[in-house]
Amino acid sequence: MAFFTDIERQVAVLRGLFGGDVEACDLSSRMAGLGGNELVDAVTAAAELARAAERVSIVGAGITASRSARSTGQDGLAQSRGHRTPAALVQDLAGLSHAEAQRQARLGLALLEADATDAVDADGTPDAGDARDSVAPVPPKVRPPWHGKLSEAMIQGRISATQQDTILRALGHPTEDDAGTHAAWQAAAEHLIEESAQRTVEELRIQARAIRDQLDPAGAERRYAERYGRRSFRIWTDADGIERGRIDFEDDGAAWIRAIRDAALRHRRGGPRFVDSAEAVQAKDLADDPCTNDQLSYDLLIDVLRAGALADAESVFGTRQAGFRIVQVMDASGSAVSTRTEDYGLSLPLAAAQQRVCETGSVTVTVDPFGNPLNLGRESRVFTPRQRVALSIRDGGCRWKGCERPASYCEAHHVDEWHADHGRTDIDRGILLCRHHHMQLHHSGWRITRAGKEDFVLHPPDGRPPTALTPRAALIAAWAGVDPPPKRFRPQVA
Structure with missing residues (x-):
């Protein structure tokens, strides 16, 4: 849909809900009179309008930054208007915080970098739409930036600017400039774009960092050591005599x-x-x-x-001692591919996991290529501790969309009722839900179904479309679709 057509459609939605034009001071009273579904529609339309306006602002911030480059000196756009940096000009124009203005300028420049390659076809020849002299020299082949799909998805409205910035910063820059490394980072970005519809921003950040650590194990070790080097504890007394710490x-x-x-x-x-x-x-x-x-x-x-x-x-x-589990994904040869904490899915370097194994031992859980645990079938009416470990590894926490409760806060729900459906306490018929969502499922008419080993599907009680419940932490490499993937980026799940 065309940009302004989409804006006009969202404005029409709001006009219809509010009954025509409305004074800004009457917004609260008008919205307070909306029903539940109408209120959701109003907030959704407003969010779409805000995202559309933000896209314009980001493009403008990027162009402002490019026209205010250091090489332009005092003739730069920001400098000629009395500002030291383009972010300062954007901050002044839009009333943003300095950090937000810098973010918009950063995303805008990334967008311009992706657009700069559009005039050159994949084979290195000028774009057919350009009017050029037939004897003009052919420009060198230009490889699109690995993050080009992120900018494209943001402009198209498939991800928000916040999601784009989160993925861009968490993945970091490719470690090498060869085609294989570039393709791996690009595939990871495309995977996270698809994941963004099912993930909170916090989950996207954790997942992107885990992917980066798997793509760049040497860098993961270095970053781990750097975070260790920055560890600190400080205590001081403020002006009011209150003891504070950080x-x-x-x-x-x-x-x-x-x-x-x-x-x-x-x-x-x-x-x-x-x-x-x-x-x-x-x-x-x-x-x-x-x-x-x-x-x-x-x-x-x-x-x-x-x-x-x-x-x-x-x-x-109390009755439960504190501790945390580390989950390692092993390939067919028995080599560790990735490492994360069971709760919250935080990525750890392999050396840290090996140290913990030496201290506390390990439990092996074999999974199929889709992350489903194997060889842990029905044992009792209630899921056993060993089965709970398997569910925690597969689900990563509450599977309800948007919920961030870790696995240790969750209860195992039987998709098939034990008595009514003669349900089995099998791994593939169980799913982790936090206490709140487990109770909501049983007492508010929601249902969860699963066909074989496909996605679990959540069915609302009011006839709304069902939603696939994706795992919190994917165990399958995001870049598996790269053809061919770089050799060192070809993990296999046992």
């Missing part, structure tokens, strides 16, 4: 802190309901505690520091 975590430390917090506060933050009687009492006391989650987290951290290395795990954490 921690910059490295990867292992951050994973441990999350695990400690989740182990103690899981029930307060929406953890599973199916616990033993002792833990149920603790869960009720925690839910009734008037302290905020931040206050409880602080008290927990102080308790852990006090207890130190001799802490009795049960007295601090």
